[in-house]
Amino acid sequence: MIVNADLHIHSHFSRAVSPKMTFPVLSKEAAKKGVSLVGTGDCLHPIWLKEIKKMQKIDEGTFELNKTRFILTTEVEDRNRVHHLLFFPSISAIEEFTEKIKNKTNLGIDGRPKIYLNGEQIAGYAEAANALIGPAHAFTPWPAMYAYHDSLKS
Numbered sequence: 001m002i003v004n005a006d007l008h009i010h011s012h013f014s015r016a017v018s019p020k021m022t023f024p025v026l027s028k029e030a031a032k033k034g035v036s037l038v039g040t041g042d043c044l045h046p047i048w049l050k051e052i053k054k055m056q057k058i059d060e061g062t063f064e065l066n067k068t069r070f071i072l073t074t075e076v077e078d079r080n081r082v083h084h085l086l087f088f089p090s091i092s093a094i095e096e097f098t099e100k101i102k103n104k105t106n107l108g109i110d111g112r113p114k115i116y117l118n119g120e121q122i123a124g125y126a127e128a129a130n131a132l133i134g135p136a137h138a139f140t141p142w143p144a145m146y147a148y149h150d151s152l153k154s
Contacts, residue, residue, distance in 0.1 A: 005037035006030070007073055008085060008136065013045045014111030023051055027068035039073030039087075042111030043094055053091065060090035075136050076105075077114045078122055083136035086126055097129040 012021040030038050040063075042048045055063035055070065063070045072088040088094045098107065101122075105115045115122055126133040 003037050004033075004035045005039075006035050007037075007039035007071070007087075008075065009039055009041040009073075010075070011040075011042040011045065011048045011051075011111045013042050013048050017111070023055060023065050023070070026070075027066040030068045031066065035068070037069045037071065040070045041073055041075070043072045043074045043088060044076070044098060044107050044113060045111045046108055048111060049091075049094065060092075061088060075112050076122065077112065078119045079114075079116045080118060082119055083112075084119060084122060085134050085136045087132040089130050093129040093131055097125055097131060100125045100128070 009026070010017045010021065012019045026038055030036070040048070040052050043052060052063060052070070052072070055065045058064050058069065061072050072091070072094060074086050074088075075083055076086065077083050086097075088097070101115055101117070104117050105113045107113050117125075123133050
């Protein structure tokens with residue numbers, strides 16, 4: 001089976017993102033482009049998470065609107081300005097992760113929140129919540145993994 005996906009998007013709650021980035025628009029435009037699976041982006045933002053919960057639930061981590069499937073994703077910035085992608089298996093995993101980081105960030109300010117922890121600490125909380133974590137736009141010169149580190153190990 002071939003699946004066309006876009007797993008790194010942002011909602012209208014992130015800075016410098018169109019106010020048209022809503023689930024109805026995303027589902028309509030994804031279908032036009034032949035994309036059947038889209039990351040929710042910004043799933044840690046409390047209002048965006050409420051919007052996610054309004055969609056039809058397919059399973060614990062998959063939702064659907066207008067035949068477009070969405071999986072739970074977000075991008076965060078660590079205290080060193082490195083950006084990380086997170087993929088959550090369920091709403092409860094998001095809530096568990098949020099509970100652990102709530103005193104290290106303000107999730108209501110930006111869809112792409114800054115978390116005042118290092119990458120290793122964020123990865124530890126992600127692992128505890130059974131979320132996947134990896135570098136976002138790893139090779140760009142500013143908020144990127146390889147701008148500050150020689151490898152994923154360092």
